[in-house]
Amino acid sequence: MKLTQDIKRMLNALAYANAGDYLTPSQKSRALSGTRPAKPAPTVQTNTGARPQVGLYLGSELTAEAMQYVVQTCARLRYGLTVLTFLSETEAQALLMPLRPLLDAAGIELRLAVLSGEPPTALASALRRRPEVAFLVCNEAGYLGHGLISGNQRQVGLPVPVVLIAAQASVAEATPTQQAAQVRAA
Numbered sequence: 001m002k003l004t005q006d007i008k009r010m011l012n013a014l015a016y017a018n019a020g021d022y023l024t025p026s027q028k029s030r031a032l033s034g035t036r037p038a039k040p041a042p043t044v045q046t047n048t049g050a051r052p053q054v055g056l057y058l059g060s061e062l063t064a065e066a067m068q069y070v071v072q073t074c075a076r077l078r079y080g081l082t083v084l085t086f087l088s089e090t091e092a093q094a095l096l097m098p099l100r101p102l103l104d105a106a107g108i109e110l111r112l113a114v115l116s117g118e119p120p121t122a123l124a125s126a127l128r129r130r131p132e133v134a135f136l137v138c139n140e141a142g143y144l145g146h147g148l149i150s151g152n153q154r155q156v157g158l159p160v161p162v163v164l165i166a167a168q169a170s171v172a173e174a175t176p177t178q179q180a181a182q183v184r185a186a
Contacts, residue, residue, distance in 0.1 A: 069163070070099070074106065081111065092112055140165060
């Protein structure tokens with residue numbers, strides 16, 4: 001299959017993602033058949049003040065690609081941003097400083113969670129305590145990214161999907177087979 005066809009197929013799947021999560025079986029059937037626009041089933045919210053969040057795992061660096069992805073995704077989905085890190089609050093604030101004007105301009109709320117303990121276990125535990133975090137974004141070249149790619153982090157079982165952000169140069173240097181493997185691994 002061509003890359004454009006794969007991308008179209010993925011975007012179509014995303015367009016119907018709510019059908020799998022929030023609709024009754026009959027509403028799902030109607031949505032997928034295209035007969036009538038589906039309305040989400042009524043949901044019971046336990047915490048009405050909780051705004052959905054994108055999680056960002058912040059290691060020792062914050063790449064421009066990760067910053068751009070996080071800001072665009074939060075703005076498009078109208079989500080807040082929860083930054084999870086094992087750095088001190090001062091170090092984390094210093095790394096986040098370039099991101100703040102972009103977040104403020106887009107009206108994105110920023111929360112910082114400083115974690116402690118064994119990194120994989122503490123991160124999984126922190127994500128379990130934050131049900132508002134829809135998915136986690138991390139740098140592919142960082143500690144968590146390397147662990148996920150090598151399979152070392154799988155036994156911990158992160159409770160949310162993880163988006164790995166690769167540096168533009170590493171993606172451009174990869175062969176098409178390697179790029180496809182990177183997409184499948186994520």
